[in-house]
Amino acid sequence: MDWDKLQKILEELGEPAYRLQQIKLAIYRDLKDGFNFIDNIPQGLRESLAKLIPFNELTLKTERKAADGAIKRLFLTADGLAIESVLIKHEDGRRTVCVSTEAGCQINCSFCATGHLGFKRVLTQYEIFEQVLSFARYLKSQGERVTNVVFMGMGEPFLNYDNVKKAILLLNDKDGFNLGQRHISVSTSGIVPGIETFTKETWQVNLAISLHAPTNDLRSKIMPINKTYPLAQLMPVLDDYVLKTNRKLMIEYLLLGGLNDSPKQAETLVELIGKYKNISRLSMVNLIVYNATKDNYGHWDTFKTPDANTLKIFEDILSKNKINWTRRVSFGRDISGACGQLAGRNLSD
Ligand code: SAH
Ligand code: SF4
Numbered sequence: 273m274d275w276d277k278l279q280k281i282l283e284e285l286g287e288p289a290y291r292l293q294q295i296k297l298a299i300y301r302d303l304k305d306g307f308n309f310i311d312n313i314p315q316g317l318r319e320s321l322a323k324l325i326p327f328n329e330l331t332l333k334t335e336r337k338a339a340d341g342a343i344k345r346l347f348l349t350a351d352g353l354a355i356e357s358v359l360i361k362h363e364d365g366r367r368t369v370c371v372s373t374e375a376g377c378q379i380n381c382s383f384c385a386t387g388h389l390g391f392k393r394v395l396t397q398y399e400i401f402e403q404v405l406s407f408a409r410y411l412k413s414q415g416e417r418v419t420n421v422v423f424m425g426m427g428e429p430f431l432n433y434d435n436v437k438k439a440i441l442l443l444n445d446k447d448g449f450n451l452g453q454r455h456i457s458v459s460t461s462g463i464v465p466g467i468e469t470f471t472k473e474t475w476q477v478n479l480a481i482s483l484h485a486p487t488n489d490l491r492s493k494i495m496p497i498n499k500t501y502p503l504a505q506l507m508p509v510l511d512d513y514v515l516k517t518n519r520k521l522m523i524e525y526l527l528l529g530g531l532n533d534s535p536k537q538a539e540t541l542v543e544l545i546g547k548y549k550n551i552s553r554l555s556m557v558n559l560i561v562y563n564a565t566k567d568n569y570g571h572w573d574t575f576k577t578p579d580a581n582t583l584k585i586f587e588d589i590l591s592k593n594k595i596n597w598t599r600r601v602s603f604g605r606d607i608s609g610a611c612g613q614l615a616g617r618n619l620s621d
Pocket of ligand 1: 383384385423424425426427428429459460461481482524526560561562563564
């Protein structure tokens with residue numbers, strides 16, 4: 273729901289100021305799904321509001337469940353744009369929602385299904401937040417709750433900084449959804465001014481950088497944003513982020529078979545990290561195995577998934593050089609539910 277609009281309507285109806293707070297608690301904290309269920313306000317007001325303002329900004333269009341429990345939901349915005357979100361059920365009990373911040377993406381990384389889609393527009397704070405609410409309501413019906421939110425769906429969060437920030441504040445609101453800041457992570461392709469602004473925030477939200485290549489040549493090839501913000505600009509700003517926040521930086525490295533997964537490239541990655549004191553001290557390399565995606569015409573794209581042996585050699589080089597690393601378990605492969613595979617273009621893919 274658009275809260276600015278709701279506030280205006282309540283004023284016009286001559287309602288007392290505390291109504292807004294009552295409604296907020298009902299929807300954001302108690303996860304009521306419809307004006308009908310907001311039983312702490314008068315029946316007449318519920319009926320009036322139902323006529324005056326849409327309860328949700330997003331409409332759930334379809335849902336697909338993966339064998340591993342991941343659920344992908346496709347929503348439509350009021351102006352008819354398709355966006356996707358995923359709920360990931362981790363074995364340790366975490367329930368993570370991966371949200372989209374834009375319909376499409378301007379960055380157009382060569383391996384990313386969202387990028388291939390082109391850019392439509394940024395999402396509002398409410399459109400971002402409602403993706404989480406939608407899964408929170410579902411989980412509540414199962415006796416569970418959302419424990420983590422990652423901004424790793426469609427779009428580049430730092431090209432929609434203000435709305436992403438507002439959505440984070442909505443998630444974190446003590447009198448509302450009340451999700452801890454440490455349970456929220458934002459991933460960027462490397463928008464330097466965005467990282468600088470993020471560093472100045474007085475919060476404990478986590479930052480992830482999609483690095484994916486240890487040299488400018490290769491990075492520019494697969495991530496055009498590297499031409500605007502090359503490694504020599506990006507890395508010092510990330511180092512400064514770790515220095516000033518003392519928070520662990522997640523370095524995402526998407527392994528593309530035969531392209532960025534050689535032993536030499538693992539060593540170059542070690543060297544790159546080694547040049548930056550703070551990143552060396554407090555970071556984690558998150559290895560992601562490439563998920564093949566289809567292009568807009570339904571063809572499988574040109575990248576390959578790395579083989580197990582190559583992967584092991586890459587990981588051993590990192591370990592030998594005392595680089596902290598993990599392998600991200602990819603959920604929802606059978607529903608194209610991996611972050612970065614959210615394309616919203618085809619309900620049957
Ligand atoms: N735009 C931001 C956040 C969204 S993408 C960013 O790029 O960081 C979230 C992550 O999914 C990124 O690390 C991205 O590189 C990765 N990703 C994209 N396409 C993928 C694919 N086909 N398989 C696996 N991960 C992919
Ligand atoms: Fe955009 Fe991220 Fe996909 Fe690149 S990987 S096109 S930045 S969503």
